[in-house]
Structure formats: structure tokens, C-alpha cells
Amino acid sequence: MWHFEYVIPSFMILAVILLHYFTSQHISVRVHKIFFAVLYVEFFTILIDIVSSYFCDHFEHFSYELLVFINLLFYILFLLRSYVFFIYSYVLSNRTIRLKKERVILATIPLIILEAFVISTVVNKYIFYIDENGFNKGRYNYAIYICLFFYVFLSIVVAIFNRKKFHRKKYFAYTILFNMVLFIGGIVRILLPNYLIMDTTCVLTILMIYLCFENPELYIYRRTSSFNYSALNALLFDDRAINRTSIKGFYLRNYREFHGFTEDNLVDELLRVVANAVKIYGKTRNIFYIRRGGFIVCYKEQKDFSQVQKEVTRYLEEYKRMHDIKIRTDLAIIELDEELAGLPVSTKVELIKDVYDSRYNMVAFGRILISVDDYNKSKRELEIKSEIEWAIDNNDVEIYIQPIVETKNKKVVGGELLARIKRDNGSLLMPGEFISVAERYGLMNKIGYMVFSKACKYIKENDLKAAGIEWLNFNVSPSEFLGDDLSSSLCEVTNKYGVDRNFIHIEIVEEFVEDFLRFKNEISKVHRFDFNFVLDDYGVGYSNLMRLNEINFINIKLDKSLVRAYCDSGNIIVATMIKAFKELGYELTAEGVESEDMVRKMTDLGVDYIQGFYYSKAVPVANFLDMVKEINTK
Numbered sequence: 001m002w003h004f005e006y007v008i009p010s011f012m013i014l015a016v017i018l019l020h021y022f023t024s025q026h027i028s029v030r031v032h033k034i035f036f037a038v039l040y041v042e043f044f045t046i047l048i049d050i051v052s053s054y055f056c057d058h059f060e061h062f063s064y065e066l067l068v069f070i071n072l073l074f075y076i077l078f079l080l081r082s083y084v085f086f087i088y089s090y091v092l093s094n095r096t097i098r099l100k101k102e103r104v105i106l107a108t109i110p111l112i113i114l115e116a117f118v119i120s121t122v123v124n125k126y127i128f129y130i131d132e133n134g135f136n137k138g139r140y141n142y143a144i145y146i147c148l149f150f151y152v153f154l155s156i157v158v159a160i161f162n163r164k165k166f167h168r169k170k171y172f173a174y175t176i177l178f179n180m181v182l183f184i185g186g187i188v189r190i191l192l193p194n195y196l197i198m199d200t201t202c203v204l205t206i207l208m209i210y211l212c213f214e215n216p217e218l219y220i221y222r223r224t225s226s227f228n229y230s231a232l233n234a235l236l237f238d239d240r241a242i243n244r245t246s247i248k249g250f251y252l253r254n255y256r257e258f259h260g261f262t263e264d265n266l267v268d269e270l271l272r273v274v275a276n277a278v279k280i281y282g283k284t285r286n287i288f289y290i291r292r293g294g295f296i297v298c299y300k301e302q303k304d305f306s307q308v309q310k311e312v313t314r315y316l317e318e319y320k321r322m323h324d325i326k327i328r329t330d331l332a333i334i335e336l337d338e339e340l341a342g343l344p345v346s347t348k349v350e351l352i353k354d355v356y357d358s359r360y361n362m363v364a365f366g367r368i369l370i371s372v373d374d375y376n377k378s379k380r381e382l383e384i385k386s387e388i389e390w391a392i393d394n395n396d397v398e399i400y401i402q403p404i405v406e407t408k409n410k411k412v413v414g415g416e417l418l419a420r421i422k423r424d425n426g427s428l429l430m431p432g433e434f435i436s437v438a439e440r441y442g443l444m445n446k447i448g449y450m451v452f453s454k455a456c457k458y459i460k461e462n463d464l465k466a467a468g469i470e471w472l473n474f475n476v477s478p479s480e481f482l483g484d485d486l487s488s489s490l491c492e493v494t495n496k497y498g499v500d501r502n503f504i505h506i507e508i509v510e511e512f513v514e515d516f517l518r519f520k521n522e523i524s525k526v527h528r529f530d531f532n533f534v535l536d537d538y539g540v541g542y543s544n545l546m547r548l549n550e551i552n553f554i555n556i557k558l559d560k561s562l563v564r565a566y567c568d569s570g571n572i573i574v575a576t577m578i579k580a581f582k583e584l585g586y587e588l589t590a591e592g593v594e595s596e597d598m599v600r601k602m603t604d605l606g607v608d609y610i611q612g613f614y615y616s617k618a619v620p621v622a623n624f625l626d627m628v629k630e631i632n633t634k
Helices: 005-021 030-057 064-093 101-118 144-162 168-192 200-216 229-237 255-261 262-282 305-322 345-357 372-393 431-440 444-461 488-495 518-528 545-550 560-569 572-583 595-605 623-633
Strands: 128-133 135-139 246-252 287-289 293-298 329-334 366-369 396-407 413-424 472-478 504-509 532-538 555-558 587-590
Touching: 005 030, 005 200, 030 064, 030 200, 064 101, 064 128, 064 144, 064 168, 064 200, 064 488, 064 560, 101 144, 101 555, 144 168, 168 200, 168 488, 229 287, 229 293, 229 345, 246 262, 246 305, 246 345, 262 293, 262 305, 287 444, 293 396, 293 431, 345 366, 345 372, 372 431, 372 444, 396 444, 396 623, 413 431, 413 444, 413 623, 431 444, 444 472, 444 488, 444 504, 444 623, 472 532, 488 518, 488 560, 518 532, 555 560, 555 572, 560 572, 572 587, 572 595
Parallel strands: 329 366, 413 472, 472 504, 504 532, 532 555, 555 587
Antiparallel strands: 128 135, 246 293, 246 329, 287 293, 396 413
């Protein structure tokens, strides 16, 4: 007697997942295609399991041939299910490299042998047989579980072997976890053979895969309803999907101004208008939103995108008239010179992004052609990226500290932690060379974590308060606040070294932040753990007094350009700004102070702290206390 109370609800859940996945927008890459195969194989395996179990319960009503056929079909699908789960795990852990066919073929051999063995049971009755009592297990029925456990074991071994290739550590953990669920399902089926519980564990595995890796929402940028950068990466990693693909960039001119002076819902609607128009007129669904009003389009058939540009721009003009938008926002195309046609598609994508990042607010209506010079510049940035990655892998990100002096008593009371990248030849890579590259390639989180860990270790091992140091500033870029784990990482390190969080001030660089609400929420989360915030480089970015009030800064650091403007010409705007900040209760730090005259003028204006070469450049952390003693004893 077979028990169906678990399998029927599981089958319905699987049907819902299959329907949602099939009707959702997704990119056509290898890993998603294999997940399709997993869904279909599991769907028919459960369906045939239900049907065959019902037939076996009522075997007297069905012919011998039908009973043999339906059970044979179930065992074939059972083995195939184990195999497709393995193939998915294998592709998931190898998605960033070209798959080796010989390895896949080698892993397929056990399946072929066991499938042949199952089919032969029609004659030898080794797996099952039908007699006057109905369904019976054969003497080698356990062979199907050997197949399951073999592929689960192989999946775990492959995942462990390729664990460093996973984009995030948790993806490796998820892969191990869903394979363990499959293993448990096999054990349960052996122990409770009449309960169709293994189908439920397989559906649970699919649900885990769906939520962690295959949910279409993970690859959609909601504000534009187009694919996001994760989807583009998935496409670039798939050598088959990207083969013979051409790309172009589409960017909105003056997007920064438009975003700054327009309601968020209108910005989102405009981005959707652009994305949909490019899809319609360009006749392609492979459009990816990068950032700041920029899209990358992938296509295989040659298209006249100048006509697409005209149609989309006309569409934009109509939209702006309807919503009374006065800011000029045109559509520009960025494409590569013919001399660069032979470059890999991934390199072309990075070139388009690099050119846009450096010029995106200067893009004029029309066409920007990426030259060989642009390519050479990008190559240099890739070399810097490799140097950064080498330093991260070898723990060679070093910390320097520049002193901050109080204007009242001319004593060092704080310092700013600064990173230096040590090359493999021993020389140093300065922040001006590596920060923009690290930001672009998502390496700032790793650099920041390493600097913060080394800084906390230094604070623990040295009595800085005895030397008069009241705080150290630690730089965090806005992009790091747009992650999900900044607060937990900061707390983890401070707890490890027992550092007072009030001793560390978080410096935030003043720059344009597209998703300001998310940025603000993450700052609030970090602030709840007793970290204080300092606004860095005020005067060169995009902050205003309203946004300053939205974030609880304790100090504003005036950029050296503002400081120099006042010291050179007595700029009244700077003086008025400083007065306003003081009335609002902010402490102020003047950056880039290089002379005694600049110190005097900033002090007379009411600035609280001085930072600059007049007192000291940044020094290695090992020399910081000696330098503090030298300044304080003058």
C-alpha cells in the first residue's frame, strides 16, 4: 500500500514553480537551461511515481505489460533525476569557466550503465518484477540508490574542489546543503519505501535552488524591468550563449541632474520607458541595466541602432512633454571602433562601462566611439585590478595613518586610516591609482574589510588614548553601504578585537548615490551599533543641507579645493558655508592644509581640526605614534 499524502502537495508546489519559472523573463544561459531540465525531469518523475504507485495498488485492474512499462519508466526517470541534479551542481560550480565535455561524458557513463541495467530487468527481473501478487522488488533494487548516492557524492566533491570559484561563500554552502537534502531523501526512501517522501525532499531541493540561484527576480532590475548586471555576468560567463554576440551601450545624457531634481517614481518610469523602447525598436530582449541611466544591449543579428536611437529619443520627448519635465535627456550610443571588433565580448562590455563611467555626465546626443587609446587605458586598469587582487590574496593591503590636529591646542587628537596596495615587486600602489578601479570591479569591500581588521588589531595592541588619540577615521565608500552585510562585518571585527566602536568614525565620501533610500537605511543600521559618521570631501560631490540632516554626521571634512579657494582669495561663499555648518552644530575639519597661513585662516574661521601636509603626510601605522609624539612636543 503506497501513501500519497506527501507527494500530492509536493507535486502541486512543483507545478506552481514550473509555471512561474516558465512564464517569467530569464536569460538563455546554460545553467538556467539545465534548471529547466531539472524541473521537467522532476515533474514527470513525480507524475509517473504517483501513477505507477496507484497502478501497483490496483494491479488487478491493469495488464501485465502496462504495469511493467509504467514501473520501468519510473526507474528510468529516477536515475535520470539523480543525474540532472548532479549536472546542475556541476555547472553551478563551474559557471565561470568553459566546461570540459570529456568530464561530463565520463560522469554520464554510470548513468548509461545503470539505465541499461534497469531496462534489462524486463528479462532478468533484477530491479523489479510483476507477478500474481503485484509489484515486487528485485534482488538488485538497491542499485538505483547507489546511483543517487554516487551523484550526490560527486556533486559535493566537485563543489568542494571548486569552492573558490563560487561568487559568494554562501553559494557554496547552499550547493552542499541542497545535495545533503537529496541524500537525506534517499535515506528516507530506503527506510520508508511505501511513503513517497523522497519526491517531497526533491521538491524541497528545487525550492532551495530556485530561491538561492534561479529566482528570475534575482536577475531583474525592478526599476527598469530589464535584466540587471548579475544577469549580464551570467551571460558573459556562458561561452555558448555569448558566442557571436555583438554589444552596444545606450545611455541617458544628464541622468544625474534628472535624478537629482525629479521624483523617484518618474525616474523609474523613464528608465522603464527607455528599456521597453529599446526592446521594441531593437527587437531584442537582452537589455541589461548597468547603473546611472546606462544600458548594455546584446544582439546577434545586425541592426540599425541609429534608427532605434531616433525612435527612443522621440519617445522620450513625448514622455517629457506629458510629465512637464524640463531637463534635457537624450539617448546616446556607445560602440567600439572596428579595430577592436576582435576583442572578447566580456572585454567589450568592460570597455563600454569604463568609458561611460568616465564621461557619463558629458555624453552628448549622438555616438561615442571607443578608440584604441580607450582600450589601452582600460588594459592598464585591468593590470591594476590584478595587482589589487594579488594584494588581497596575499594580505598585502597596508594601512597608513595621517594625523588630524585640533586647532585649539595644536595637538594630534585623531587620524585618518588610509590604504596602500603593495605590489608583488614591493612598491606601493597609491589610492589615486586603485580606488576607482576597485570600486568598478567590486573589490572595495574586500579592501575595506582588510584595512578595518588590521586597524582594529593595531588599536588593540597600542594604547592610543594614552598618546592623546581620541578617534580614528575609517573610509567607507557609498557602494559598500549598498551591500547587505556591512554592519555585521564591522561588528564582527570590533567584537573580535574588543575595540570601542565610538573610537572609530566612519568617513563617507561625498558622491552621487543613485539608490539614496537604501544607502540611508544601511547607514541607520550601522549607526544603531554605536558607530559615528563623518562626511568626507565636502564641496566636490552632490550633498545638500537637506541630505546632511537626513544622516547624523558628527563632523564635516571640507575638501581641499574649498580650503584653498578661501585661503587664496577669501571666498565669501566658503566663509558663509562654514558659518552655517557651525550654527547647525557640526564640527569641521579642513583638508589639504599645507602652510602656517592656511592653518591660521582656517582657525580664524572656526574650523575645529586641521589635516594636511603642513603637519604630516600619511605614515605607516608602525610610525604613527612616533609622529604624534613629534608633533605634540613642538
